Structures are given as C-alpha cells and as structure tokens.
Amino acid sequence: MKAKNIVVIGVSTGGPMTLKTLFSELPPLDAAFLVVLHITPEMDFRIAQGIAASASMPAELARDAEFMKAGHIYLAPGGYHLKVEGNHRFALYTGPRVNYVQPSVDVTMFSFTRQSAGQLIGVILTGMGRDGALGLKHMKDIGATTIAQDQKSSVIYGMPKAALETGAVDYVLPPLGIAAKLVELLGRR
Structure with missing residues (x-):
C-alpha cells in the first residue's frame, strides 16, 4: 500500500549515530521514512543495514521507480x-x-x-553546510510540518542552523524529542 504519510530526513556529518538514536526510539509508524544522508556508494548499503538493526521498521536503499510503502525506511x-x-x-x-x-x-x-491527504514532515538533522535549508522552506510552503535538530545535540550545527534561519522550522528538538514528536504527529501503526 502506498504511503499517505511521508517523513523526509536530511542529514550529514554525525548522521549514522543520530539516525540510529532516532530510529531505535520509534515504534512502527504509519509513514514512509525517506533518509537523504550525504554518503558514498561504498557506504550506503552498510548504513542501511545499521539503521535496520536498530529500527522497528525495515530499512533499505531506495530503488528507481519503486513506490514508497508505509512502515518502511528508505535511504537514498x-x-x-x-x-x-x-x-x-x-x-x-x-x-x-x-x-x-x-x-x-x-x-x-x-x-x-x-498533498491532498496524509501528512508530509520534513526533518533536518546534524550536518555541515546548507543542504536542506531551502528544501525545508519549500516543504513548509506546501503544508509540511518541519523539524530541525537542536544545536546542543548536533555534531555539526550547520544544516539545522541554516534551516532555522529560513524561518520555516516548526520545532527545534534533540533526536529523542524528534522521535516523540513523530509519534505524536503520526500515531502508531
């Protein structure tokens, strides 16, 4: 079944550990999770396996022309x-x-x-640079709920800070707070 609720997560430096922390706290949720981590082709499969090992939902690499399914985590x-x-x-x-x-x-x-139905949620986690700032603003403009990781818990505060500076962030939270907010917004499966 195609996912109605979608969570898009952007992350870079410090990402694998932050993602493990986040996904280990989430029960299976009625949403597809799409993770865009700045990563090399040599590391992507291993990181997807690492996420799968700590998550309550299956995690895999996204494949071309594949439809997103609820209760799954996809890594770009x-x-x-x-x-x-x-x-x-x-x-x-x-x-x-x-x-x-x-x-x-x-x-x-x-x-x-x-979207006409379901929820769209954008999340920017720890990382260097500005990737995700304008994308998160776009998501806010089309009706998404937006979240950025707080400075204290970020390994590198570049990406969340750039997102915050757009004025388009609804919530600023540490990873455990983000997990709790996602459960609140999406409900359990």
Whole structure:
C-alpha cells in the first residue's frame, strides 16, 4: 500500500549515530521514512543495514521507480540524487552535485508537491553546510510540518542552523524529542 504519510530526513556529518538514536526510539509508524544522508556508494548499503538493526521498521536503499510503502525506511543511495514523483515513487538520477553533495536533500524536498491527504514532515538533522535549508522552506510552503535538530545535540550545527534561519522550522528538538514528536504527529501503526 502506498504511503499517505511521508517523513523526509536530511542529514550529514554525525548522521549514522543520530539516525540510529532516532530510529531505535520509534515504534512502527504509519509513514514512509525517506533518509537523504550525504554518503558514498561504498557506504550506503552498510548504513542501511545499521539503521535496520536498530529500527522497528525495515530499512533499505531506495530503488528507481519503486513506490514508497508505509512502515518502511528508505535511504537514498550514494552517488545519486533522489526525486519523488507524485509524492509516491522514487526517481534516481545522476547529475551535477547540489550544495556540493550527491545525494542532496534539497533535490528530494523540492520534488514534493502539496498533498491532498496524509501528512508530509520534513526533518533536518546534524550536518555541515546548507543542504536542506531551502528544501525545508519549500516543504513548509506546501503544508509540511518541519523539524530541525537542536544545536546542543548536533555534531555539526550547520544544516539545522541554516534551516532555522529560513524561518520555516516548526520545532527545534534533540533526536529523542524528534522521535516523540513523530509519534505524536503520526500515531502508531
């Protein structure tokens, strides 16, 4: 079944540990989770396995033309940008780096459109640079709930700070607070 609720997470430096902390606290939720981590192709599969080991939901690499399913975690593969067509189906492509990275969470977030049903949630976690700031603002503009990691719990506060500076962040929380907010917003499966 296609996911009605979608959570898009952008993360970079400090990401694997932060993602493990976040997903180990989440029960199975009625949402598809799409994680865009600045990662190389050599590391993506191992990081997906690491997330799967600590999560209550299956985690895997996103595949081209695949439809997102609720209760699943998808990791954008290294070396590709990931767009979501019609808010449901993955489209992987190569192309120039955006914000010096590939995959770029800005590319993913800008591919979403306003939803008629279900919830769209954008999250920016620890990382260097500005990737995700404009994408999160776009998501807020199309009706999404937006969350940024707080400074104290971030390994590098660049990405969350840049997102916060757009004025488009609804909640600023540490990873455990983000997990609690997602449970509150999405409810258990």
